[in-house]
Amino acid sequence: MIEIKNITKSFGQTKVLDDISNCFKQGEMNLIIGASGSGKSVLIKCIVGLHEVDFGNIEFNGRDFTKMSFMQRKEIRSEIGMLFQASALFNSLTVEENILFPLQMYTKMSNEEMLDRVNFCLKRVNLINVNQKYPAELSGGMQKRVGIARAIALNPKYLFCDEPNSGLDPRTGIVIDNLIMELTKEFQMTTIVVTHDMNSVMETGENIIFLHQGKKWWEGNNIEILKTDNKELCDFVYASKIMQKFKNQ
Amino acid sequence: MLIALHHIGQYFLLLNRIFKKPENFKLYWRQTLSEMVSLGLGSLGLIAIISFFMGAVVTLQTASNIDSPLIPDYAIGFATRQSFILELAPTMMCLILAGKIGSNIASEIGTMRITEQIDAFEIMGVNSASYLILPKIIAALLIVPIIIIYSMFLGVLGGAVVASYSDFSSMDKYLLGIRWNFTMFSIVYALIKTLFFAFIITSIPSFFGYYVRGGSQEIGKAATKSVVYSSIVILIVNYILTELLLM
Ligand SMILES: Nc1ncnc2c1ncn2[C@@H]1O[C@H](COP(=O)(O)OP(=O)(O)OP(=O)(O)O)[C@@H](O)[C@H]1O
Ligand SMILES: [Mg+2]
Numbered sequence: 001m002i003e004i005k006n007i008t009k010s011f012g013q014t015k016v017l018d019d020i021s022n023c024f025k026q027g028e029m030n031l032i033i034g035a036s037g038s039g040k041s042v043l044i045k046c047i048v049g050l051h052e053v054d055f056g057n058i059e060f061n062g063r064d065f066t067k068m069s070f071m072q073r074k075e076i077r078s079e080i081g082m083l084f085q086a087s088a089l090f091n092s093l094t095v096e097e098n099i100l101f102p103l104q105m106y107t108k109m110s111n112e113e114m115l116d117r118v119n120f121c122l123k124r125v126n127l128i129n130v131n132q133k134y135p136a137e138l139s140g141g142m143q144k145r146v147g148i149a150r151a152i153a154l155n156p157k158y159l160f161c162d163e164p165n166s167g168l169d170p171r172t173g174i175v176i177d178n179l180i181m182e183l184t185k186e187f188q189m190t191t192i193v194v195t196h197d198m199n200s201v202m203e204t205g206e207n208i209i210f211l212h213q214g215k216k217w218w219e220g221n222n223i224e225i226l227k228t229d230n231k232e233l234c235d236f237v238y239a240s241k242i243m244q245k246f247k248n249q
Numbered sequence: 250m251l252i253a254l255h256h257i258g259q260y261f262l263l264l265n266r267i268f269k270k271p272e273n274f275k276l277y278w279r280q281t282l283s284e285m286v287s288l289g290l291g292s293l294g295l296i297a298i299i300s301f302f303m304g305a306v307v308t309l310q311t312a313s314n315i316d317s318p319l320i321p322d323y324a325i326g327f328a329t330r331q332s333f334i335l336e337l338a339p340t341m342m343c344l345i346l347a348g349k350i351g352s353n354i355a356s357e358i359g360t361m362r363i364t365e366q367i368d369a370f371e372i373m374g375v376n377s378a379s380y381l382i383l384p385k386i387i388a389a390l391l392i393v394p395i396i397i398i399y400s401m402f403l404g405v406l407g408g409a410v411v412a413s414y415s416d417f418s419s420m421d422k423y424l425l426g427i428r429w430n431f432t433m434f435s436i437v438y439a440l441i442k443t444l445f446f447a448f449i450i451t452s453i454p455s456f457f458g459y460y461v462r463g464g465s466q467e468i469g470k471a472a473t474k475s476v477v478y479s480s481i482v483i484l485i486v487n488y489i490l491t492e493l494l495l496m
Contacts, residue, residue, distance in 0.1 A: 045368070048372060050368050050371055050372070074374040077372060077373070077374045078374060080372060082369070082372045084365040084368060084369060085365065086364050086365055087364075088364055088365035088366045088368065088369040089366075090366055090369070091360075091364075091366070101373065102373045104273065104275075104276060105272065105273060105276070105373050105374060105375060106373075106374065
């Protein structure tokens with residue numbers, strides 16, 4: 001469980017996040033949705049500590065992250081897996097070395113154990129025979145999967161995904177969404193997914209928060225979201241013709 | 250002016266982060282070795298061609314500009330040696346390396362920044378500044394002096410080829426000039442300068458790459474800036490070191 005309280009963050013004069021509080025539940029898919037530029041990426045980067053918050057607290061199972069020293073944070077970070085918006089695979093390393101990296105950094109496993117773990121993770125995301133390939137040789141969907149495999153390498157308690165299905169065709173997108181959902185249930189992780197894709201919202205949204213103008217504008221699940229009468233959220237959800245049609249029926 | 254001071258401050262803060270104790274020596278060492286290969290081997294060909302022809306041209310120029318009978322023939326070899334060892338090899342070659350290595354480093358690190366690879370390192374608890382930049386600096390400090398000695402050798406060799414094939418001098422006289430009044434200090438002096446330059450041509454481009462914001466256009470700008478600034482800093486430091494070391 002991750003609890004954030006009164007998170008506020010500005011870049012210069014512009015306030016990107018304004019007093020956001022929420023509780024992200026363990027073993028469930030927690031979605032952050034909102035229009036482009038609404039601060040979704042900034043919010044998860046604040047939670048994992050890539051940006052320092054100006055104000056507010058972040059608690060990982062009761063441990064206050066914002067008050068920690070570098071070494072204490074490192075311990076929490078070893079429990080965090082993150083999939084970045086652009087996959088962020090290390091492009092000078094092979095797929096295998098990419099997944100080995102966190103293992104070499106944090107564990108004292110022997111080489112064979114590490115390779116076993118790598119192969120387990122790759123198999124878990126349905127990738128085979130790519131160990132010696134470089135990220136540039138893989139398709140976007142495969143890169144995302146390697147990103148997920150790297151994120152789960154250390155058996156994280158907390159999984160963060162920044163737009164896991166952007167740039168993918170709808171079907172591959174759903175495959176990735178379902179994969180993240182399965183892993184969340186299987187390993188009982190606290191998973192936070194940033195998305196602006198209505199497909200994933202409908203498929204996986206167990207807890208959803210909607211960001212607008214830097215504020216938490218709405219929260220609920222994928223059934224409630226269809227019944228909402230919140231104007232800004234309706235504009236977001238029913239932006240496409242197909243969704244409008246769906247609403248009118 | 251304020252922005253310049255801000256950048257200089259930021260540069261030194263970054264250096265402070267770079268020189269933290271590495272988390273994992275094995276990974277750092279592996280990285281350093283691979284940087285040595287890419288910085289070193291990648292530049293050998295270019296440096297060889299430039300040094301050889303510069304040596305040849307310096308010898309030709311000196312020979313054709315000396316027409317006084319009072320100046321001995323071996324002055325040609327002497328002039329080639331002095332100009333190469335003292336300035337052309339360390340300063341010129343490092344300026345050339347600043348262009349080649351510098352733009353490379355800035356765009357490599359800049360790309361890692363905008364594709365969030367640097368964030369990914371941070372998430373894994375790695376001090377990204379140190380992990381990405383320290384191996385480059387160490388590799389350069391180890392390998393650039395070797396490249397410069399190699400450049401000195403090829404420059405003098407270029408001169409020797411000219412001396413032996415043209416009619417204004419002979420190989421014997423050229424070699425005499427090369428050995429005349431030689432002190433080891435000039436090599437030491439050149440290598441001291443080289444170490445400073447090696448640090449400059451890796452740390453400044455790393456700085457510009459590390460703080461790239463925005464898209465791929467910014468990477469190009471960072472690469473250009475890093476070449477310009479590292480060249481200027483090399484020239485200034487060269488002047489200061491020459492004052493200090495030769496006085
Ligand atoms: N490092 C930064 N410095 C200054 N401003 C920033 C920085 N990072 C983000 N911003 C600003 O914060 C705002 C929110 O950005 P963010 O990347 O969180 O949007 P997003 O909701 O993730 O959008 P998208 O769906 O397009 O990824 C933007 O206006 C952006 O310009
Ligand atoms: Mg984003």
